[in-house]
Amino acid sequence: MSRIKTDICVIGGGSGGLSVAAGAVQMGARVVLIEGHKMGGDCLNYGCVPSKALLSQAKAVKARGDTPRAEDFRAAMAHVKSTIATIEPHDSVERFEGLGVQVIQGFARFTGPDTVTVGDVTISARRFVVATGSRAFIPPIKGLEDVPYMTNETLFTQADCPGHLLVIGAGPIGLEMAQAHKRLGARVTVIEGAAALGRDDPEAAAVVLEHLRSEGIEIVEQAQVEQVSGRAGAIEVQVKGGTIFVGTHLLVAVGRAPNVEKLDLDKAGIRHTRAGITVDARLRSTNRRVHAIGDVAGQGQFTHLAGYHAGVVIRSVVLGLPAKARHDHIPHVTFTDPELAHIGLSEADARKRYGGALSVHKVGYDQIDRAQAEGQTTGFIKLMAVRGRPVGVTIVGAQAGEVIAPYALAMANSLKLGAIAGTVLPYPTLAEIGKRAAGAYFSPKLFDSINVKRFVGMVQRWLP
Ligand SMILES: Cc1cc2nc3c(=O)[nH]c(=O)nc-3n(C[C@H](O)[C@H](O)[C@H](O)COP(=O)(O)OP(=O)(O)OC[C@H]3O[C@@H](n4cnc5c(N)ncnc54)[C@H](O)[C@@H]3O)c2cc1C
Numbered sequence: 375m376s377r378i379k380t381d382i383c384v385i386g387g388g389s390g391g392l393s394v395a396a397g398a399v400q401m402g403a404r405v406v407l408i409e410g411h412k413m414g415g416d417c418l419n420y421g422c423v424p425s426k427a428l429l430s431q432a433k434a435v436k437a438r439g440d441t442p443r444a445e446d447f448r449a450a451m452a453h454v455k456s457t458i459a460t461i462e463p464h465d466s467v468e469r470f471e472g473l474g475v476q477v478i479q480g481f482a483r484f485t486g487p488d489t490v491t492v493g494d495v496t497i498s499a500r501r502f503v504v505a506t507g508s509r510a511f512i513p514p515i516k517g518l519e520d521v522p523y524m525t526n527e528t529l530f531t532q533a534d535c536p537g538h539l540l541v542i543g544a545g546p547i548g549l550e551m552a553q554a555h556k557r558l559g560a561r562v563t564v565i566e567g568a569a570a571l572g573r574d575d576p577e578a579a580a581v582v583l584e585h586l587r588s589e590g591i592e593i594v595e596q597a598q599v600e601q602v603s604g605r606a607g608a609i610e611v612q613v614k615g616g617t618i619f620v621g622t623h624l625l626v627a628v629g630r631a632p633n634v635e636k637l638d639l640d641k642a643g644i645r646h647t648r649a650g651i652t653v654d655a656r657l658r659s660t661n662r663r664v665h666a667i668g669d670v671a672g673q674g675q676f677t678h679l680a681g682y683h684a685g686v687v688i689r690s691v692v693l694g695l696p697a698k699a700r701h702d703h704i705p706h707v708t709f710t711d712p713e714l715a716h717i718g719l720s721e722a723d724a725r726k727r728y729g730g731a732l733s734v735h736k737v738g739y740d741q742i743d744r745a746q747a748e749g750q751t752t753g754f755i756k757l758m759a760v761r762g763r764p765v766g767v768t769i770v771g772a773q774a775g776e777v778i779a780p781y782a783l784a785m786a787n788s789l790k791l792g793a794i795a796g797t798v799l800p801y802p803t804l805a806e807i808g809k810r811a812a813g814a815y816f817s818p819k820l821f822d823s824i825n826v827k828r829f830v831g832m833v834q835r836w837l838p
């Protein structure tokens with residue numbers, strides 16, 4: 375048994391853990407990083423990177439306009455592999471060892487409040503950061519364990535395009551992958567127990583769903599899956615009420631489960647629930663020496679959130695500052711075509727919280743010259759504003775994930791809408807839609823005000 379003493383021990387080498395390790399070591403701390411499987415975690419290997427690479431290939435095939443061919447799917451999967459391979463060195467053991475991090479490969483488990491073991495190595499540290507991420511949640515559906523099914527961990531290893539892909543769950547994973555597979559030549563049926571994109575603005579979700587259906591994807595809502603049967607190539611999914619959907623392949627995308635089982639959290643007095651490790655505003659667990667970040671902290675499941683958490687925890691464990699995380703300024707984007715981006719409060723939540731003080735401003739993509747020029751007039755921005763500040767923004771339409779950036783800046787830095795309305799943007803760009811929405815907040819105050827009209831009348835009489 376060998377022993378290592380260090381300042382910071384990071385468990386999990388994905389989006390969150392790698393950011394903590396790189397930041398902490400470069401600022402002078404001694405860092406041990408433990409990764410049980412693949413450096414880069416879900417995002418690089420089974421999540422954001424492969425899914426966006428597949429979507430980009432599917433978009434190119436769709437743009438070509440003819441019937442997808444078998445080679446298209448193979449070429450798309452080859453692109454997925456090569457994209458991962460290109461990014462991989464950035465997250466590699468070699469790069470991190472080069473930065474001065476001691477990387478240990480194996481699954482870590484706590485053996486006490488300030489020790490973990492990996493194989494025959496025991497590590498004691500001043501602070502621990504748990505960044506073990508999440509995996510696909512497998513629901514207790516009758517028969518599921520007896521049929522071949524895919525999750526995000528196996529989806530990107532397919533050799534050939536499925537004939538008819540059945541997807542359980544119409545969240546971001548289910549719908550992004552439904553569109554990618556449809557555009558690459560599969561028939562696709564998405565089976566959703568409640569409302570598709572149920573966590574998003576219903577008006578914006580409706581725009582995405584209408585478009586996906588127009589491309590030929592079958593999306594069945596309010597259809598809770600109760601039983602699955604069959605075999606490879608002939609899978610049957612039965613929903614509440616008895617309807618049966620038949621397909622060749624099955625993807626399960628019904629949410630995520632935090633990776634806590636292997637950690638022996640009880641040995642270190644770290645409380646957790648089904649959502650993940652319980653943390654306070656400083657991302658500290660119930661063991662003050664141990665922080666949790668990213669998916670396993672149960673505050674949301676996005677790479678940029680894990681990266682943000684890493685920054686907060688670095689201030690805490692490296693610099694000893696009482697840094698707190700906030701979550702009201704974290705955007706999220708579903709990368710379907712059209713994209714759906716959101717930040718802050720939904721319209722419904724903003725109405726509940728602010729009542730009459732809230733104003734809502736909606737501008738269509740069809741009012742934006744660049745959108746007209748590109749023929750991308752589907753969608754809108756919806757701005758929720760209170761006393762001159764944005765409290766929530768939803769955008770559905772072309773490049774919504776890029777277009778929302780000024781609002782992410784504004785909400786992270788408590789900027790007023792005047793900052794957006796007063797910014798000069800290049801013409802013609804899709805980003806103008808955000809400025810137009812801010813302008814819509816000021817228009818009635820400026821153009822419908824009797825006081826403004828009186829004042830202008832006076833000025834005009836006095837002006838020489
Ligand atoms: C299909 C899909 C698409 C996605 N698309 C997007 C997107 O477009 N944008 C976005 O922001 N987010 C997206 N996400 C979510 C994103 O991947 C996660 O939010 C992000 O990876 C979380 O980072 P993390 O550091 O918390 O965990 P991870 O990146 O998963 O890293 C956790 C690491 O910990 C390791 N580990 C686990 N247990 C132990 C242990 N006991 N000891 C040692 N190591 C351990 C794991 O092997 C893993 O490498 C997507 C997810 C999926 C599944």
Ligand SMILES: NC(=O)c1ccc[n+]([C@@H]2O[C@H](COP(=O)([O-])OP(=O)(O)OC[C@H]3O[C@@H](n4cnc5c(N)ncnc54)[C@H](O)[C@@H]3O)[C@@H](O)[C@H]2O)c1
Nearest residue numbers: 543544545546547548566567598599627628629675707708
């Ligand atoms: N673009 C992105 O940023 C992106 C992309 C993919 C994933 N992610 C992250 O990963 C998380 C998980 O995504 P997800 O799509 O797996 O989960 P999700 O929780 O967002 O959606 C799962 C859906 O499955 C449905 N469902 C659950 N059980 C069912 C059953 N028995 N029958 C039918 N439907 C059922 C739910 O009602 C829900 O609508 C996301 O919330 C997000 O944080 C992000």
